[in-house]
Amino acid sequence: MFDIQTQLFDSQDIRFGPIDHEKDPEIESKWTHDSEFMRLMETSPARPTSAAMIKKQYEKLEKQIDENKNLYHFMIRAKEDDRLIGKATVQWIEWANGNGFLRLGIGAAEDRCKGYGTQALSMLLRFAFAELNLFRVGAIVAEYNSGAIALLKKFGFVQEVCRRQSLERDGRRWDLYIFGLLKDEWQNQPRS
Amino acid sequence: MKDLFRGELIRFMLEEPETYAKAEVRWQRDTEFHRLADGDPAQLNSEKKIREWFEKQSEEGFKSQRYFFSVRTLAEEKFIGHLGLWMDLIHSEAWVGLGIGEREFWGKGYGTDMMKLCLQYAFLELCVARVSLGLHEYNPRALKSYEKCGFRLEGRTRQDVMREGKRTDSLWMGILREEWLLRQNGDGR
Numbered sequence: 001m002f003d004i005q006t007q008l009f010d011s012q013d014i015r016f017g018p019i020d021h022e023k024d025p026e027i028e029s030k031w032t033h034d035s036e037f038m039r040l041m042e043t044s045p046a047r048p049t050s051a052a053m054i055k056k057q058y059e060k061l062e063k064q065i066d067e068n069k070n071l072y073h074f075m076i077r078a079k080e081d082d083r084l085i086g087k088a089t090v091q092w093i094e095w096a097n098g099n100g101f102l103r104l105g106i107g108a109a110e111d112r113c114k115g116y117g118t119q120a121l122s123m124l125l126r127f128a129f130a131e132l133n134l135f136r137v138g139a140i141v142a143e144y145n146s147g148a149i150a151l152l153k154k155f156g157f158v159q160e161v162c163r164r165q166s167l168e169r170d171g172r173r174w175d176l177y178i179f180g181l182l183k184d185e186w187q188n189q190p191r192s
Numbered sequence: 193m194k195d196l197f198r199g200e201l202i203r204f205m206l207e208e209p210e211t212y213a214k215a216e217v218r219w220q221r222d223t224e225f226h227r228l229a230d231g232d233p234a235q236l237n238s239e240k241k242i243r244e245w246f247e248k249q250s251e252e253g254f255k256s257q258r259y260f261f262s263v264r265t266l267a268e269e270k271f272i273g274h275l276g277l278w279m280d281l282i283h284s285e286a287w288v289g290l291g292i293g294e295r296e297f298w299g300k301g302y303g304t305d306m307m308k309l310c311l312q313y314a315f316l317e318l319c320v321a322r323v324s325l326g327l328h329e330y331n332p333r334a335l336k337s338y339e340k341c342g343f344r345l346e347g348r349t350r351q352d353v354m355r356e357g358k359r360t361d362s363l364w365m366g367i368l369r370e371e372w373l374l375r376q377n378g379d380g381r
Contacts (some may be wrong), residue, residue, distance in 0.1 A: 045282055096233045097353045135359065136351055161347025161364045165322060168283050173321065178364070180349050 008127055009074070011119040016074035016088065019058050024075060025051035027084045031107035040145050041105045043167060043176075070095070072127070076106070076120050085111045088124045090132065098135035100128060117151055125155065129183045136182045142167055143175040156189050157181045196317055199309040201302050204261035206250070207271055212262065213243035215271055219293030228331050229291040231353050231362070257281060259318070263306055265297070272297045275306050277314060284321040286314045304337045311341060311372055321369050328353060329361040342375050343367045
């Protein structure tokens, strides 16, 4: 069981932290030059983005968080050297309905398949259900993103919607899935 | 060429901001209408605010790829509701939302006629590959109407919305261009 002493932003190998406006832009800029990563993260067209542009995006993001109050954004850092490895977001929160959507990405190829995503999603779910007190969370995933689908299923997410042929990439159309997890499903799942 | 803006019961046009705002103020007081159309909490807005919002939407329509129509009945020339399309140009998809604010026109085929005209516009004029929409499970009339137009239910986000203390599902529907074309039987609608 969790209790109030269990840190929300601290896991075995990673931690959530705020944006570092000095150091992070250069690293995130590198990720945007990896078209495979960008196509897993975004449905908008992938394009390389400079550190200066990323810096502007951070400022816009922080302004949006202040104004809209329906978005929580975390940088994921490796505890061993505090380097930036990814980002995690709860977005599109509807407070009256108690719902929101999750986004998660591990940026550099060498940081993938090390369990960081699992630890990050575990923290993000606890934050969504035990801190924001949401009733349900959703996640939108393209059918070709098998890594994300496996991760969501591991946490008990149910594939609720199949938006047929909603995405066009590489000259063909792909389905877009909406996954969902309810608070009681999260509470009742076995935890290590 | 087909008349893109004329159905069997209704036609698409764009009301002047004043007319639109006056009707919308009245419709917003009907919370059943609001709850059928929207998932956000009901809100009452001033005529001024609605007019300014409408003017801004009309101006921004071109750059934001948003297509918005007012709907009038053919018989009475009465402004009864509206319909909007949001385009995703990259993936060739349009999202549609519609509402009939004048309650006496509910359940009489006006919504179905609006949606049929909208699909014709989306596939023949916007040339999208797919049209999508979302609705509440407590709106079976809409579900039936959309199925009649050829939409397929693609799933439900469980217990998505809280209404009157109860959690209800949101339903998601879609229709592909090939599916729509197959249904036309040469008559275009």
